Every structure is written in structure tokens, then in C-alpha cells.
Amino acid sequence: MENVILEEADNEVLPMWPDNLMNAAEKQFNIETGADRDMLEDVTIVDDSSVADFKRLLELTSYSEKGSSQLAYLVKSWEYKQANAARLLNEELSILNIQRKETELKKLEIIEAHRFEQEKHAGNKRPISILEEVYDIWGAAPRRINDGHAFNKIITIDAEYNTVNYWKQRAIQLEKLLEESIQREQMLMQKLQDNLNNLQAQSSPVDELSQILKRADNYLHFILQTAPVVIGHQDKELRYRFIYNHFPRLGEEDIIGKTDTEIFTGLGVKESQEFKREVLERGLPAKREITFETELFGKKTFLIYVEPVFSKAGETIGVNYLGMDVTDQVIKREKMVKIREEIAVQKAKEKELNKTIHITEETMRAKQMLATMSHEIRSPLTGVVSMAEILANTKLDKEQRQLLDVMISSGDLVLQLINDILDLSKVESGVMKLEAAKFRPREVVKHVLQTAAASLRKQLTLEGHVADDVPIEVIGDVLRIRQILTNLISNAVKFTHEGKVGVNLKLQSEKYLSCSNGHDEILPAENCSSSLTKANSLKSKSCSNKGMLRSREDKEDNGYCKIATETASLASEEKQQPCEKIVLLHCDVYDTGIGIPEKALPSLFKKYMQVSADHARKYGGTGLGLAICKQLVELMGGRLTVTSQVNCGSTFTFLLPCKVPQKQAGSDDSDGESSMSHCEAKHDINLDVLNGSFLFKTCSLSNGFSLCGSPARKSNLLCSGTVSTSIAGNGLSEESGSDSYRCNEEAVSEVSQGSIQVNRNKSEILNIKEKEHQVNTDSFDVSIRNNSYSGSADKVAYPTCSPLGSIVEDNSYQIYESKIPGQHHTLEKEQNAQITSNGRSDFPKTGSQPKILLVEDNKINIMVAKSMLKQLGHKIDVVHNGLEAIYAVQRAHFDLILMDVCMPVMDGLQATKHIRSFEEHGYWDPSVTCSDSPTMPSGTKKCRKRKTIIAMTANAMAESVADCLHNGMDSFVSKPVTFEKLKECLQQFFPC
């Protein structure tokens, strides 16, 4: 026991760092004990890197609070250690004492036991034991110690009570133990004495302290040797008292006793001085990053830690400061910040890009959807409707006809709905392109009203008023504007049971648009002939849908001379006046109908929304009309609004910005008037052009209506009938025909003049002009020829497309030759329709067989197409490739060529190019000249008439269609050819 304790005391090794130092430094020095001593020995400490005012340092140690407390710690720890040692020794001493007492006790017991035994043996005799003396010798003091302590031992001894021998032996053993114990006691006493001596020999606390301090100093040197830090102490006046700098630039004498500002100058010096002073005043340590730019060490950033130093009285007597060069870190940090910024920007960009990509994808998908819709739904449906219409012209009994009427009208409705949806998605997906063409707002209003009146089935008054200041002609997408008007009016009519529906067109404001760099920007459509051609085909398609609206319009346009002159004047003016006017057309469509409740107004223009389900049931419709109107108006840069009062009526108003072509801008001026006067003088109808008010009253539903198939078609026919009559009534005679011819000639010359002046980048426009030229000459031919026997304006009824003239001409030939017996039923039905609707018998003669050439290499396709054309009432010639087609064209005349695009030997595009080239120049390219064509009528005007060439393309993608149109084809039918597609396409070119 005792030994262990002693050993522990011996083994207590002093740590390298005294406890107190560790405490003072708040365990900042985390070092392994043991290894450090060696490390320090290896290190050579460079003393010169620190410059110190040692006196001051000493003062610091003795006077500053920290210094004194540190010393106190050291002293306390020393005292504690000494006390500890003394305590340990005392403890040992007391233990030994206890042991000695125990031993004595034992001895006493033994003696007593012995005595008892002797009493037993000797009876009354009182023997004197030898041990008695021993007892006396050892005895007195322990006797005083209580017996109770040894009581247990006595009992054990009692238990072991045995023989005298046993007791003797036991006494001897105990004796031995006692001796040992005495020996140990003596040893301990010796040790205690030694320790006491040692204590005196040990060094004084000051020596120890200075040693520790030295060690700390060495250690600090070791640490600071390579650290890029400056450590300093400055007094109250911020004069350096101590500085440690690993990279000293200045000598000791330059620094000690001076302030920062005295030592060096430059950016940041003052700041650091201020900072130190602040710390000094506030008495709280602080950190700050300061960028220096001094002559001494250039531009560097230091992280400075300043800590106030207090005297024992609690006054600040200076600051300790520690500066670390963090220039690299700052640069890195700045770089990081920059990089982070860049990353953020990049990410934002990426996000934006992704969004754009997403949008583009969506648009693409929408476009695809559109294409699918158009092919998948519209074509079969047109098939259904047109078949039903054909059926309507066969012999049917009353009930069948009624059923068929229902079928056709529902079919028309669905078709309209699909067209609406397509329009809507076209606008939404950005596919919808607007045309920019001249049109006459008055006529548009009039025609729309006329159309509405014609299909009106209730007693309503339709009125229209166009203000005088509205230009005669404006530029815009007439088709769309007409669509908007028609939609609004039919809407108005639908919800109006009595009273009137009207259109009010006036001018909101006008402004000039400077357009010094020409028309190219403003009329993008004109830049691209293909898009225009497409648009044309679209137009004519929709005209076939809408029941020949277009043709009527053209009829009323009256006098191609006018168009021609205006075109010519426009062409010349494009150069003269680089300024264009924009007017804001204000159009009200009002009715005296059921009105719209206020709460329904917000959702009015939303898709598929109707005022209420009740309305939907009662009035039908899809709720798309107004949405389309709004989108179209907005697409054109306008605005569509509505005001309404329940049971009083509604007014839909749209504002449309439209450009005004130059001449018409000053229609009130004498200039404008005179430019038109030569035409106006000849045609009374021009009065109508300027007249801005129209009134249509519905008469009772009458005459031929019940005789025809579709109600829509019927009414349109009726309409066109009345219009043409009115034209005839206006006295368009043979004379006017020749007049218009003269006008044409003038126009042509003017056009060509204009064309010459037009510079290169307007060559597209030039092409268009020439097309118009073509139209004009064609129509001229027709009117001359036909005037001779009819003198009716109907002969010029379909001049939208160039080849028309030739068809008409051909027809009249055929009619002269013979009345072909057994004409196809389609034709007959058209005849019937025409006859019933306008009561003329000469009209259908124009509809007889045109000559069609089919160019196709696939036998099956030929068979199918042939059969379809047969059903449409056409007999065709067939050749199998482009070259054969050219030979065929060289041999005979064809009005229309259906041309496969992809063919062996020569493809459709090339063949078309050759044919077009021939039409233009009058001779064939030598490579395609057929040697054995005896009747090659080269050069004759008749055969050089432009043939209609319709492409049949397998992949109806935009590119290949554009290719077709670019190569001079007039239209296209996508493959596989269906009856409806073929019919629709042919209808564009043959008015059947």
C-alpha cells in the first residue's frame, strides 16, 4: 500500500508546459508532451526577427494586469506543489503511525494471552513473566489507546487458542513482524527526512518561472518563425514598444517608439491607426481587414487583430496587435466572388435558354399537332360533306333530301368548327401569317352584310355605314378582316330576334409612318412569292368553302383596268414617296339583340365559353368565334372590345391599324380623284364604291331555295346571282369590254414601266406584277370572246387564277362544236344550281371538260388518280415521267397537269421548270426537244398560255411544298391523293 503511493508520487512527471501556463494561454498550444523538447532542441531560433523594448516588456510583465496574474499563477502552482508534497508525506506518516499502533496492540494481546495461560497453570502463584518486562519496555503509550480497537483480534486469538507451544511459536512470529514493521518505520522516517532536505535544496520559484518563460519564448519563436504575421505592442500613444515581424523591412530604431503614420505612409495606414485608436478607446478587442498600399511593401491586405492591454487598475495602457498578410486569400476570395457571379449569370442564362428551348419545343409540337389535325380531320370531313353535296344533286325523294340537308348542314358546322380550331391554333402557335394586300373597306363591309343578308332567316335589318374619311383602299389582310366581320355579324344575327344588326366603320385617327427603306419591311409577304402563292391558294380554298365570296368580290371590283392602273401607280409611287400613312380603323358591330349580362363579359372572349349553357343549347355554336376574332384582331395589332346591355343589344368594337396606299391617302384631294376619273367615268358602279351606307332588308324566304342542296351554298349562289345582275344592270356592255381592254393595255405598259424602275430586291414584287399582267390579258381574251354571244359579266366571273381564261376559252370552243351528250352528273348539277339560282342558261357552258395530263410513274397511283378524276368528270392522259410529260405538252394542249414530284428519268420539278421556261420564252430547252413532234406549235401565243401545274407530293412538308411553288407549280396535292383533296385542288382552277 504505502509503496504504491510513494511510487505514484515519484512518477509524477512535470509536463513540458506548466499547468498554469496552459491555463493562461487558454489551451491554445495544443502540443504533444514529450516530443516537443526534442523539437525545440532541433530548432535554431533566430532572435533578430523580433525587436523589443525589453524594459517595457519587463514593465508589462510586472505592471500589466495580465502579466501579474500570470506570475501569480505560477507562484500559486509552485506553492500548491510544495504543499502537495508535504501533505503526501504527512499522510504517509500518519499511516505508519496507525500501523505501529496496530502492531503494539497485537503485542499486548499476545502478552495478555500468555499471562492468562500462566494463571491457568500456576493457580494463585503469581509468576513473573519474562515478557512482562517486554511489555513494560514497549508499553505505556499504546495502553492508553482503547482496547475496543483490538477487540476483534482478541477474539480471533481466543479462537485459535491452543497449546503452549503454539503460543510460543506465534509469539516468535509476531516478534518478527514487529521487527519488520519497525524497520519500515525507520525507513520511512529516513525518507521523510530526505524529502525535507530535498525541499530545501529545490530551486526558487523565480528560477522556475524564468525557465518556463524561456521555454514559452522559444516555442513562440518556433511557431512564429515562418508565420506571415506581425505581432506588436503599442503604447497609449500608439507608439511601437514591441514588434515581431518575420519579414523586417526596417531596423529596430525605425520602429520602436514611433507610430504607424510616422513609420510609413500610403493607403490604409491611417485607417489602421484609426482602428487601433478605436480599440484603445473602446477597450474591446476587434478584428478588421485593411488593405495597405504603401511604398514599403506595395499593395497588401492584412487581417489585423487589435486587443487592448489593461493596467492592474483597469486602465488601458496600450494595444497588442497582430497582423496577418491575407493578400492571397483576398485575391482568391475576390476571384471566387467573381466566379460565383459568373456562375449565377450563366445559370440564369441557362435557365432562360431552357425556357426558350421549351417554348420552341412546345411551338413545334403545336405546329405538328396542327399539321396532324389538318390532315387527319379536315380532309375526311370535307370528303363527307362534299360527297353529301354530290348526293344532294342526285334524284332523291323529299324525306331523303331533308335528311341530307341536315347531314350537310351539320357537316358544314363541324367543318367550320375545325376550321375555327385550326385558325385558333394557327394564331396561337404563331403559324398564322397575315397577308398585306390592298382592299376596300367599304366593299368588305358591304359584302359581309350582303352575305349575312342572304343567309338571313329572320326579319332583321342589316345596315352598314362607312364614314367618309375612311380611305377607299387600305392595306391589310382582307381575308382575316372579313372573317372577323363575318364572325361578329353572324354572332349578332344569331342573338338578335328583331330590330337590326349593323356595322359602323369610321376613322379613329391617322398617323404617318416613315418608311424610307421601302416596302420590304412593311409588306413582308411580298418578299416571298411562295408565301403569297400559298396565301392565294388558301384564299381560293376558303373561297370555295365560303361559297365563292371571292369571286363575287372580284366581280364587283369591276374593271380590271382599275386594279391595273392602281398597281401601276403604286409601283411608280413606291419610288416617289417614301412615306406611308397608317390609319386606325374603328369598326362597331352593333345589334339590338338579347345582350350580354355583365358577369359574362370577362369570359366572353375565352375559348369555348358561352354566356351560359342555356345559350349554348338554344343558339348552338362552339364558343370559338369570338376568341378567334379577338386573337385575329390582336394579331393584326388591333383591339377588340364589347359593350352590352341585356335585352337592348351589344356592340363589339374593334380598332385596326391599317396602312393606306399612297394614292388613296388623299382620296379627297383632286389628285386622287383625277387619277381614277378615267375609270370612274366609264363605270357607274364606282359611285357605289364611294357610297358608304348600305341597307339590307330580308325579304321573305323565297324562290329557288328549296331546290338546291346545302342552304349555305344556295344562299351564296343566290347572292352571287343578284350581284351579277346588278352589274349587268349597270350596263357592262361590249363597249365596256373593249374599254377594259384598253385600260389593260395602258396598265400593262405602266406595269412594265414600273417594273423596270423597281430595283433588284423588289424582283419578287415584279413577279407578282407580272402575274397580274397575265391575269389581265387572260381576262381580256375572255371578255372579247364571250361578249360576242353573251355580253354578260359572268364571263369574267372567275379571274382569280391565271389559267382560268384559257379554260373558259376552251369551253366555248367545245360548246360551239357540239353539245356533248351525257356530260357528267357533277357538271349537270352545277348547271342546275346555276340555273336555279340566277336564271341564266349560258353560264354552265364554261364548266365543260378541261384537258388534264397526269404525270405519274406508279401504276397504282395512276389507277387510283384516274378513277378519282373519272368520278370528278375528267378524262385524263397519262405519262410516266417528266420527260414524257414535256413531250406530251409539246404534242398537245393541256389545261392542267398533275405532276408527281419524284419520278425516274426526269422529276416533276425539272419538268415544270422546262414547261415554265417554254411558256416564258417560247422555245424548249434543246435537251428536251422531241425530234419527232411534227405539230410543235412553238411560239404561238395560244399554246404558250400558262398551264396550271399541280404537284403531287409524297411528303407534304413545308420544304418540298415551297420547292414546288418555287419551281413554278401552282398548287399541290399531298399523297396519297384522296378524292376530296383532288377535288378541292381542282376547284381552285376549274369553277365546278
Next chain:
Amino acid sequence: MDVRQLQRQWIDLISALFREGFLDAQFTQLQQLQDESNPDFVVEVVTLFFEDSERLLNDLCNVLSQQVVDFNRVDAHVHQLKGSSASIGAQRVKNVCISFRNCCEERNLEGCFGCLQQVKQEYTLVKGKLEALFGLEQQIVAAGGSLPMM
């Protein structure tokens, strides 16, 4: 067999053909083109298609088995086949032709072989089905009935 039953079979068969995509609307077009003046139009066209396709498929096999494959010729043949199949509404044949042409464009010989196999298979399938259909039609006509309207 009862005419009505035959007619029902015919309708089942043809609707299955449409439903399973063997035929598309173009075939309806053919049916519409058939009338009193041209009572066997569909059969004629389809027979022509069979002849033509077999010739084309043979040619395709030949061209593709050459040492150096002339992809332009392959493409031309496939174009023909695509055109004819599209014309009669043999949709599945047409669809394979489309991927066949893509393979051609990529000069992917392996793909071409695959497509050839596929197109042969589709052709055989549709041929069998159509022949069955025509067979039924003949039976119906022989039994004195008329083809039901679709």
C-alpha cells in the same frame, strides 16, 4: 352460308383491318371509287398492287444482295413501294417503307435488311388479309348479296 353472316364476317374482317392499322382511310377512298361502272375497281387496284409489290420486293432482294449495294436504287424501289402502298392504304407497309427509306438515307445496310424483312412480312400479312376479304366479297356476291356499306 347465310349472306347476312358473310356480310357480318366481312364487316368484322375489314374493321379489324382498319383497327389493327393494316389499312387506313385511303382504302376507303378506293372503296368509294368503286361503282356500277367500275365494279371491280378495288380488286383490280389491289391486284395490281400485289403484282407491283412482288416485283419491287424481288428487285429489292436482288439489289440488297449485291456486293456493293446501290442505295439510290434501293431508295427508288422503296419509294415506289411506299407510293403504291400509300395509294391503296396499306398503312403498315407504308410505315415500314418510311423507316426503310430512312435507313437508306443513312446508308445503313443492316437496317435495310431488317426493313426488307419487315416489309415482306407486312406485305404478306396484308396480302393474306386482303385476299381473304376479296374471297368473302366473292362469296357474298355469289350468294346474291351486296357488300355492306362501311
